[in-house]
Amino acid sequence: MLSALEGADAPSRGDIYSVLAFHTATRAAMWKKRPAHDLIAGWIDQALELSRGESRARARALIAQAYLDVDAVDAAGDPVREAVDLSERLGDLELQSWALGAGMEEAMARGEYEAAYGWARRREALLPRFDDPDHIALLLMFNEPAYVATTRFEEARRVIQAHDEVTERLTTHHRMHAAALFLDIEWVTRNWGAIRALTPRIEAAVEANAATPCASNVISLMTCAIAHVRLGDPDEARRLEGSADELGMEGYRFDAPKVEIAVARGDLEELERRLSTWQPEGFWDYDALIVRLDGLIALGRREDIEREAAGWRRPGTYLDPFVLRALGFARGDDASIEEAARRFEELGLSWQAADTRRLLPTT
Numbered sequence: 220m221l222s223a224l225e226g227a228d229a230p231s232r233g234d235i236y237s238v239l240a241f242h243t244a245t246r247a248a249m250w251k252k253r254p255a256h257d258l259i260a261g262w263i264d265q266a267l268e269l270s271r272g273e274s275r276a277r278a279r280a281l282i283a284q285a286y287l288d289v290d291a292v293d294a295a296g297d298p299v300r301e302a303v304d305l306s307e308r309l310g311d312l313e314l315q316s317w318a319l320g321a322g323m324e325e326a327m328a329r330g331e332y333e334a335a336y337g338w339a340r341r342r343e344a345l346l347p348r349f350d351d352p353d354h355i356a357l358l359l360m361f362n363e364p365a366y367v368a369t370t371r372f373e374e375a376r377r378v379i380q381a382h383d384e385v386t387e388r389l390t391t392h393h394r395m396h397a398a399a400l401f402l403d404i405e406w407v408t409r410n411w412g413a414i415r416a417l418t419p420r421i422e423a424a425v426e427a428n429a430a431t432p433c434a435s436n437v438i439s440l441m442t443c444a445i446a447h448v449r450l451g452d453p454d455e456a457r458r459l460e461g462s463a464d465e466l467g468m469e470g471y472r473f474d475a476p477k478v479e480i481a482v483a484r485g486d487l488e489e490l491e492r493r494l495s496t497w498q499p500e501g502f503w504d505y506d507a508l509i510v511r512l513d514g515l516i517a518l519g520r521r522e523d524i525e526r527e528a529a530g531w532r533r534p535g536t537y538l539d540p541f542v543l544r545a546l547g548f549a550r551g552d553d554a555s556i557e558e559a560a561r562r563f564e565e566l567g568l569s570w571q572a573a574d575t576r577r578l579l580p581t582t
Contacts, residue, residue: 230276233269236262237276240283245317247286248434253470259287278305278314285321289328289503299325313354316345320361330502332368332536339365353393356386360396367407368505370537370566375404391427398424399435402442406506407537409570414446418459425462434471437463441476448483456480472497475507478514490514502531505538512545516578524549540566544575553579 240262263284270276281302302318323338339362359382366375379400386393398420405413421439440463447456474497481489494514499507515524524545531542540562547555556578563572
């Protein structure tokens with residue numbers, strides 16, 4: 220596509236840059252070596268400059284801008300709102316869906332999880348109008364985090380099942396995503412036995428999908444490794460971790476599962492090393508926020524927890540009891556720790572509840 224820019228007129232160049240930016244920003248982990256942020260931002264700038272007015276190229280560029288910097292404030296305007304309005308005026312259903320998805324991502328990045336759920340529901344309402352199974356699969360997959368973040372676990376399972384059904388006859392890459400989503404919901408509940416049972420499906424999916432770069436290949440194997448550590452099978456855990464490392468994805472940060480593996484192993488030296496150089500990417504990556512808190516608790520770094528997590532409270536969300544637990548630990552507040560455990564129980568997260576009560580003094 221970059222070669223196609225040579226000799227093209229301005230509208231054609233704007234269209235090409237918009238497609239490059241759109242797919243790279245929305246499918247952020249599709250590259251073996253991740254393109255630099257500034258390169259993608261440059262494609263977006265070129266697309267916006269060369270495709271003024273009511274055009275699909277401009278809509279694609281605005282959507283790419285929103286996905287690339289989901290937590291950035293654009294002083295020049297709101298790319299999400301403009302993309303939604305423009306895609307509706309153009310009557311382009313697919314771009315409208317992606318624009319709504321950008322709204323969800325932006326809300327997630329601000330920690331406004333209920334608003335993100337609202338965007339996800341608006342996007343899901345478009346499903347009956349689609350007959351493209353690839354887009355239906357992507358829509359369902361990208362919506363799932365908003366259901367988890369707002370503790371709508373049964374809705375998440377419904378979405379995951381629907382995604383599995385629509386991808387049943389699609390590519391090995393789609394089937395990798397399907398396997399990863401089943402793993403994801405079991406990770407939410409820390410159902411280690413279910414994750415261990417899914418490991419053969421994950422390994423088969425990764426092997427079949429090995430030629431297609433995908434972050435799910437790596438993260439899924441690491442998640443299975445965590446379960447095997449928790450279940451007392453360190454050799455199998457190291458084998459799975461090694462398989463993930465051998466995939467050779469460059470330019471991506473897989474620190475969160477590495478930190479969780481170190482927590483499970485009680486490897487404080489590895490925890491110190493990773494936490495000193497890694498920060499999660501904000502509220503959008505709520506799982507990574509949780510993992511970082513787990514690591515700080517394991518290291519007993521109370522001051523760091525207080526400094527980092529004091530503004531992370533989001534009552535009524537999946538993230539909140541983890542933050543409450545960490546702050547209770549940092550402040551020596553047993554009542555907050557017990558309250559966190561009670562909230563986990565109310566959400567059906569029994570493993571997390573028991574893990575939380577480990578922090579209470581024994582009687």
